[in-house]
Amino acid sequence: MTRPSKPEGQTFIEEARRKQIIDAALQTIAEQGYTQTSFAEIAKGLGITKGLIAYHFNGKHDLITSAIHTILNRQGAYIKSHVDGKEIASEKLQAYIGSSFEYIEQNRSHFVALVDLWGSFTSAEEKEAFSRAAYDPCRAHLKKILTVGKNQHEFAKLNEQTMATVIQGAIDGVMLQWVFDPEAVDLKDASRELSEMFVKRVKK
């Protein structure tokens, strides 16, 4: 359970293989669903054997955890690069929401997989760990933006924890509907709507 991802001293090939396998896993999960995704299935799509996957990861749990972190880190980096370019807090908030949806739209399969992966957590502890890995950084980032805005006298005084929760929640909830049926949701409209509404809501 608490085994490390894999011991230190990774070679280049080691790292490259892990990345390759994670990407293949993500694609397979998005295409076939988590329950249908076996080591054998991932290996087939990669032209390697399932034994090799077992060699590079400490079990399925390690692979899944790594895959989730990969998605989350990539999206986080994408958002950060857009938010950091802005000076004004309201623009930062708009950038956060806008770039979140941009990344989602450009990487649909990642989020299809992510929604599937939620079901792979068996215990309350794992769920909580996921929460810390996935939501804590997001809410922290949002809270920082809100605090900056307040300090710059642009934003009103508000419950930042709750506001961060609902902003992130709205993004995720819209994404979720789009994952289940992309036809049913206009991602750009929703992005614009949320952006406008939340900026108006937090401004003085």
Place this chain on the structure above:
Amino acid sequence: MTRPSKPEGQTFIEEARRKQIIDAALQTIAEQGYTQTSFAEIAKGLGITKGLIAYHFNGKHDLITSAIHTILNRQGAYIKSHVDGKEIASEKLQAYIGSSFEYIEQNRSHFVALVDLWGSFTSAEEKEAFSRAAYDPCRAHLKKILTVGKNQHEFAKLNEQTMATVIQGAIDGVMLQWVFDPEAVDLKDASRELSEMFVKRVKK
């Protein structure tokens, strides 16, 4: 493939057993996760044999589908009973959001299970079918409320589809965070916040 849940004339015992099994399944899923939830596990928790589950349901898919519909129908009925009691559109909207969170809070295990169950849909077709069963009625209900408000000259003209999407999305997204870590989210604060914000947003 598209077999009905179970044909005609259900006896009292039949109905009671199905209900009992569904509730046990929901509890087991919430506790152990969908992937760990087997017929054997559910049966063990009930003190019956797994054969009996197979006797009352046409396979696992039938059980899962029935479980999801149970959650959705119960919540839908709860929300409807609260919304219908209100005359004014803005109060209807507040009732929708408020009762959504009330039901969620009172039935946490159902939603822990539901989030897990999202990952049980294998094909794009199943995902879409779920979307139609779960989201379409919600968005339709919200749109009706928004239309009523517009007709009563209480609400402004707005893109009702998008607004319904983001309202439902915000509710679900906040619920999601709470499912993963109830400590990290204050459901009542979030409910109040979303209620206020959306009412303000849609009013003329």
Place this chain on the structure above:
Amino acid sequence: MTRPSKPEGQTFIEEARRKQIIDAALQTIAEQGYTQTSFAEIAKGLGITKGLIAYHFNGKHDLITSAIHTILNRQGAYIKSHVDGKEIASEKLQAYIGSSFEYIEQNRSHFVALVDLWGSFTSAEEKEAFSRAAYDPCRAHLKKILTVGKNQHEFAKLNEQTMATVIQGAIDGVMLQWVFDPEAVDLKDASRELSEMFVKRVKK
């Protein structure tokens, strides 16, 4: 294993039900194959419950055995009625072969089922018991015809056991090919050919 079919004192309904169930079983086996034929499947085709089948038969083995005996007895009676009408041995032999094929042709589903049912015998003992029930009477009948012919100075002296074996074998072997693919075999041609050949073979 050695349980009786069912205790004495059968009522009319009892007998009628057994007959009805046997016929339904035969039809289901012919249509779906023995391995796919469950009590439930037979019951469904009959509009009764599988519990009732269990009530009227001492287990599946009893039902299968009864079904086989039914086929065999009916065919035996049919053949006997045709053979007994003839005075001359060669005509009796022709009647035996001809009426065998007639019955087979008119009751294809019985023989499709019979071929399937061979696979239901698990032990050497059961196979031997079937042999005694199915082949001994046939070979005995044929031997009697051959002996009559010899005594009437119509047939030559020959190994009656072997001749009976090959005559019955030829009938069954042709039937078998026809069961697997009725298009591949012309039953009437085969019947005529065997009839002619064997009569010529045994005649002085």
Place this chain on the structure above:
Amino acid sequence: MTRPSKPEGQTFIEEARRKQIIDAALQTIAEQGYTQTSFAEIAKGLGITKGLIAYHFNGKHDLITSAIHTILNRQGAYIKSHVDGKEIASEKLQAYIGSSFEYIEQNRSHFVALVDLWGSFTSAEEKEAFSRAAYDPCRAHLKKILTVGKNQHEFAKLNEQTMATVIQGAIDGVMLQWVFDPEAVDLKDASRELSEMFVKRVKK
């Protein structure tokens, strides 16, 4: 559905294991009957796990099909090697019948299994496919022998399809009786009788 037995490049071990498993399956079927023959049972007799059988075969259908083809091919090769050594058509026919029975006698368990396996075909399509795989080559071989005899002016003109059907049928039908009770049938006598009779029948 129509998956190949197993794809390309079989290694030595692969081939050896498949052969080993097929032979064990044949033996188990002959001893216990098809319906009692599970992967677990076969594996037990081999001292391996049932998982390994699943690893080497694409399901039970693949295993059974392979087993049947093994029997048929071995017998076919045996018969061919005996028939091809003869020049004269009547000797070819005698070799066909004689070597058929020789092979049957030396491999009783194979035919005990084969008779059981007849019942393993569920649909009419499978039965027909088996007919094509098993009977068509036999009847074709017999027809060729008959045609050669006719062309060599040794055999009379006759309906070759029907004659092939009854010759093969007689062989199979006698084998069938012997399979159910080896005591009841003298295979050598039957072989001699059929050989003599059919040669006399087809000769000019």
Place this chain on the structure above:
DNA sequence: AATGAATGAGCATTCATTCAT
């Protein structure tokens, strides 16, 4: 005589994992 709820053993199949090569 008949039902249908319930059982329990058995089945083919899947799969992460191990390990000798």
Place this chain on the structure above:
DNA sequence: CATGAATGAATGCTCATTCAT
């Protein structure tokens, strides 16, 4: 590094059988 043979536990599901009603 990489393979692929082998394992063993688990899974959904089927089914003959039992039995209270």
